[in-house]
Amino acid sequence: MKNGAPSYTQREVITTQIYPSADQACTYVADAITDLVSERNAAGQPTVLGLATGSTPVRLYRELIRRCQAGLSFQRVITFNLDEYYGLSGDHPESYRRFMQDQLFDHIDILPENTHVPDGLAAKDEVFESCSDYEAAMREAGGLDIQILGIGRTGHIGFNEPGSGPESRTRLVTLDSLTRRDAARDFLGEENVPRHAITMGVGTILDARQIFLLAWGEAKARVIAESVEAPPSESIPASFLQGHPNCVFCVDEAAASHLTRLRYPWLVGPVDWTETMTRKAVVWLAQKSNKPLLRLTDEDYTENAMADLLTEKGSAYDLNIRIFNTTQHTITGWPGGKPDADDSYRPERRIPFPKRSLVLSSEPTDDVFCMGGVLHRLANQKHQLTVAYLTSGNLAVPDTDVRRSIELIIELGERLDDVAEVHFARKVEQQLDAKGQFGEDSSDLRRLKGLIRRGEARSSARLLGIDPAQLRFLDLPFYETGRYRRFQITKADVAAMVTLLNEIRPHQIFATGHGHDPLSVPALSFEVLQIALRACAGADWLKDCWIWLYRGPGVEWEIHEMDMAVPLSPDELDFKIKGIYQHQTQRSQSPGGSKQDANSWNLASALNRATAQAYDALGLAEYEAIEGFKRFRS
Structure with missing residues (x-):
């Protein structure tokens, strides 16, 4: 816990700021970038930014575009991207160079020569040298002032998969199967996702003077909690950010939901025992104790930091019955409501029927x-x-499924002498062949x-x-x-x-x-x-x-x-x-x-x-x- 931090964050080693929405979090980070860029512009000095790709930073980039249109100049800004898929050219629709052009660079006044993305086409025997040159370019630019990060469900930052340590530098890596699975839709099938990428190392990231990690949605909640609260481990590379003196996690409420202060607040401080919080705590206690609700005892409550709940709400006996009944009343075989039945304790109304x-x-x-x-x-x-x-x-929809349908349409159309159907199918077949494995689908x-x-x-x-x-x-x-x-x-x-x-x-x-x-x-x-x-x-x-x-x-x-x-x-x-x-x-x-x-x-x-x-x-x-x-x- 940071000095001066409130007691409910006592388990959080990294400063974590929770926002009602991703847009509000992005405004905070955009303010920090704006202040630094404006200060450096006024002094005639460059600002060096480390940038990330994926859906997480998109709203941040949209906000930076808006600010550029309002007068913030990026002509003195130098950028270095975290990573790039190995084997993809910069004009590939799923390359990170293409992503950055589409999402940011093409919409602001940054100089093209000041934007850097790892070379995904470096020859295998030249990758090491290419990565060393990338690090050297960062040092020559003065080092990263601000690094923007997202986080993967494996805890990776950049493409530093589990097993990456704080000493790692920019290098060629093999992608984890879960990472490739998460990218499968972008590439129209997991079999099309590159197996390797070039990424800044954890150590490279830690060299940045300031780090902002962004995370949205409940899918990131578990790994955010492990990164912030658990001891640093190579199994969760983001956890090594605990050692950085100026790192802030900016997350929405869904991504923060597994932090102890939100998930088990009674373990870190006083709690407002609303009915919702009481139900959450008692169900948790039953699951933790491996007991049915009605068998929880006063000792179970007091031994699990919930003595004040008993003081405020009554005995374990009364609490157990109340929460048991509340939970029981959620069960129904009539999701649209049961007609001609007392619905006092049913989750859905009996009238109107049918709904x-x-x-x-x-x-x-x-x-x-x-x-x-x-x-x-x-x-x-x-x-x-x-x-x-x-x-x-x-x-x-994978291309293989489309090809099977095309063949069916052609055969059926030929048997029925349906020229229009055959013509359409053959046209789509030609478009499928022309786009290849990684091209974008035509409208047809x-x-x-x-x-x-x-x-x-x-x-x-x-x-x-x-x-x-x-x-x-x-x-x-x-x-x-x-x-x-x-x-x-x-x-x-x-x-x-x-x-x-x-x-x-x-x-x-x-x-x-x-x-x-x-x-x-x-x-x-x-x-x-x-x-x-x-x-x-x-x-x-x-x-x-x-x-x-x-x-x-x-x-x-x-x-x-x-x-x-x-x-x-x-x-x-x-x-x-x-x-x-x-x-x-x-x-x-x-x-x-x-x-x-x-x-x-x-x-x-x-x-x-x-x-x-x-x-x-x-x-x-x-x-x-x-x-x-x-x-x-x-």
Whole structure:
């Protein structure tokens, strides 16, 4: 803990500032850069910046572009990028040189000769010398004044994968399998992701005079906590930043959620024992003690820094019963509400029945992966169900699947003497051949990939008892005209959502994206929803509309976060798995980045079963599987 820091940060070795949003965090870092650049410009001196790529710093770069347009000059700024994929030329669409040009350099007045990115095309026998020259250029420029960092889910900074120590310098590295899996969509398949990269070393990064590490979204929460609170270790290279005298982590609330002060605040200081905090603490205590809720004792509370909870709320006996009942009341087999039943302790209202239920899926598969069982229930329980796929998901379709479809279209068209179909298929085939392994998809190719995913979504819906006529495909423009990490919401996206909402007039909405990386497809889809809901503020239907959040593929809400837990029978779980299996183009995807299991249907099954087991361990009824939801109150 830094001297003078508040007691609740006592476990944090690195100064960590938490912001309500990524934009506010980026404003803070942009202020620091602006102040330094302005000071150096006035003195006629250069400013040397170390820059990062990926979705994390994009909002920072947009803010710097805005400031340049407002008068801040970057003509004296010299930049050095952290890393580059080995084997990619600077004009490759996924090279980091291309990324920096697109996201920053082409939009500010920086001199081209002052921008430096490692040479991804250096010959193997010249890589060492090229890396040494890169380090020498940094020293000659005066050293890095400010280094901007993101962080990978393996704890890597730059491409310093686990095993990288504080003595490492700029070098050629082999990429971790999880890192390559995370980049798979950018490269249209993991098999296309380069296996090597050139990166500044941890030691090179530590030489910078000031470091800002940025992190957004719940996917980064675990590794942020380990980097900030756990002892430095080569298994988490970012943890070596603990040794830097001027390093600040700037994170949003989702990325900070595993820090002790947020996750277990009773362990580091006084707590305001709200009902939400009480439920969180008691469930944690039961799980830590490996006991059902009703068997926790006064000693369990006092021995785990929760004596003040007993003092404020009463005995363990009373607390246990209250939290047990609260948790039990989240369980329902009627996600749309049960008609003709007392709903005093049910998570969803019994009236109106049937409900107009709107399920928003940011990409095809998100809905069935996360709530396939609930989709089946809503359909069987005769609610007026609409499933809206907000984006086509065409960027996630491998070329091999498209080629198979092209061959089918050509053969069928020739047999039916359909000249137009054959002509289109052959044109797309030529575009596929021309773009090669790493080129960008043409509009025709993306359209065909989108149609493939529509077919998969319809097949999945039929298995879940949903008429394909109940499906909507919005194909929001931000996705159709963009690329991963480079999406931007438009007025047309919001208009399409407003039209859908006012047409359906839903009583309940199921959505995902809350707490995700702000530039991810789910987060942007959720942002479109929120803007659209504000636009519908005066609508009478909105007063009676509840919003239920599902967490996202590969993860689930923690028990204390769930407001509705829907049990699945073995048959219902089987329907769900078969529904996921219909998404053939996504079968090799691993939504949660799991090294254990790359098959999405097995990952979903294991996740739902684990949730049921967690409820069972707390002393509640035993179920085959459970899907969880959190009510969103804006």
